[in-house]
Amino acid sequence: MQLYDVIIIGGGPCGLAAGIEAAKNGLSHLILEKGSITESIRRYPKLMRFFSTAENIEIGGIPFPISGVKATRNEALQYYRKVAAYYKLNTKVFTEVDRVEKEGELFTVFTTTGDTFSAHRVIMATGYFDKPRQLGIPGEDLPHVSHYYDEPFRYSFTKVVIVGAANSAVEAALELYRHDVDVTVVHRREDFKPTVKYWLIPDVKNRVKEGKIKTQFNSRVTRIEPHQVHLENVETGETSVLPADFVLVLSGYTPDASLLRRCGIELDPETQIPTFNKQTFETNVRGLYVCGTVLAGIYTEKVFIENGREHARAILEHIMGKEVQPVKELIDRI
Numbered sequence: 001m002q003l004y005d006v007i008i009i010g011g012g013p014c015g016l017a018a019g020i021e022a023a024k025n026g027l028s029h030l031i032l033e034k035g036s037i038t039e040s041i042r043r044y045p046k047l048m049r050f051f052s053t054a055e056n057i058e059i060g061g062i063p064f065p066i067s068g069v070k071a072t073r074n075e076a077l078q079y080y081r082k083v084a085a086y087y088k089l090n091t092k093v094f095t096e097v098d099r100v101e102k103e104g105e106l107f108t109v110f111t112t113t114g115d116t117f118s119a120h121r122v123i124m125a126t127g128y129f130d131k132p133r134q135l136g137i138p139g140e141d142l143p144h145v146s147h148y149y150d151e152p153f154r155y156s157f158t159k160v161v162i163v164g165a166a167n168s169a170v171e172a173a174l175e176l177y178r179h180d181v182d183v184t185v186v187h188r189r190e191d192f193k194p195t196v197k198y199w200l201i202p203d204v205k206n207r208v209k210e211g212k213i214k215t216q217f218n219s220r221v222t223r224i225e226p227h228q229v230h231l232e233n234v235e236t237g238e239t240s241v242l243p244a245d246f247v248l249v250l251s252g253y254t255p256d257a258s259l260l261r262r263c264g265i266e267l268d269p270e271t272q273i274p275t276f277n278k279q280t281f282e283t284n285v286r287g288l289y290v291c292g293t294v295l296a297g298i299y300t301e302k303v304f305i306e307n308g309r310e311h312a313r314a315i316l317e318h319i320m321g322k323e324v325q326p327v328k329e330l331i332d333r334i
C-alpha cells in the first residue's frame, strides 16, 4: 500500500488549497472526496451568486477571471476544477472516509467501502454541508420536505413553506417569490436573523410589507403532513395549520461531529468546536489537522472560503517544520 506524506479528507476549496500547499512543498498527497470535486458547491442553489468578490475566493494564487465581480456557482465550479487540474492534484472522488486511526506515527484512513490508505499526516477538510440541522419533528422525512434548496422552477405555482430565517432561507424566499411561488417563511423568533446579508434585508422586508412573501414569526413547526404543516405560536401556544406543497427546512448546517470523534478529535460539548491549536491547526491527535469550515463547530458562518483558504498555508508550514505565520482572521473570529 502506498504511504502518502499527507492525506486530505474533503475536496472543497479549503481541502484543494491544502492539496496545493502539499504539492508546492514537494509532498506526496491524496485528496479523498466523497462526492465530486467541490461537491458542496455543486449542491448549492443552481442560480446562486457568491457574496465574495471572485479574487477573495481564489486558491493557489491562480487568478479567478469572471466578467462581473462576484462569481456564480457555475463559474466557481469551473474555476476550482481547473485549479485542481493545473496543480495535478491527486484526487480520488466518490470515496467517503469513515474514520482515521493512528498507530505509532502512522495514520490509516478507512473508507466506508473498506478501502484503506496510509499517511504520515492527515488534514480534515470536510466542511459542514452534509449535516443539515434537523427539526426533529414527525414528517420531516416525507418526500416533499427537503433540507436543501436547489432551484426555483420546480416550485412555480405551488405553496412552499420555508423554515428558517437566515441567509439561505431569505435567499430562497426571494428567489421563489420571483418565480411565482406562494412562499411563507416560518421562524421561531420575532424577525429575520440579524446575520442576514445587509443588502438582502430591505428587499425581503419590503416584500413582506407588500404581502408578497408571508411570514409566521414566533412560530415553530410541530408536525409536517403531505399537504400541510402544523404550527405552534411560541408565545401564546396557539396552534394553526398552513397549506404546503413543499417544505424547505433551511435552518443551517453543522460539521459532522461523529466523523471527527471517530478520528479521535475531541469536541467542545457546547460549541462542537474541535480541540486544535489556533496557530498550527493541529488537533489533540498529533499529526491530524482541521482545515476550513469543519473547525467552526456551530459557528459555521464565521469560517468561509475567504478566510478558510488560509488555513492550508499554516498547516503545511507546521508540517514542514517552518515558522508558522498565524492566520489572524481565525484567531479574531473563533
Ligand SMILES: Cc1cc2nc3c(=O)[nH]c(=O)nc-3n(C[C@H](O)[C@H](O)[C@H](O)COP(=O)(O)OP(=O)(O)OC[C@H]3O[C@@H](n4cnc5c(N)ncnc54)[C@H](O)[C@@H]3O)c2cc1C
Binding pocket: 009, 010, 011, 012, 013, 014, 015, 016, 032, 033, 034, 035, 036, 037, 038, 039, 040, 041, 044, 045, 048, 049, 050, 051, 052, 057, 095, 096, 097, 098, 125, 126, 127, 128, 129, 130, 259, 291, 292, 293, 294, 303, 304, 305, 306, 307, 308
Ligand atoms: C449558498 C452558499 C453561499 C456561499 N457563499 C460564499 C461566499 O460568497 N464566500 C465565501 O467565502 N463562502 C461562501 N459560502 C461558504 C463556503 O461555501 C464554505 O465555507 C466552503 O465551502 C468551505 O470550504 P471547505 O473546503 O471547508 O468545505 P466544503 O466546501 O464543504 O468541502 C468539504 C468537502 O468534504 C467532502 N466530505 C465531507 N465528508 C466527507 C467524508 N467523510 N469523506 C470524504 N469527503 C467528505 C464534501 O463532499 C465536500 O466536498 C457559501 C455557502 C453557501 C451554502
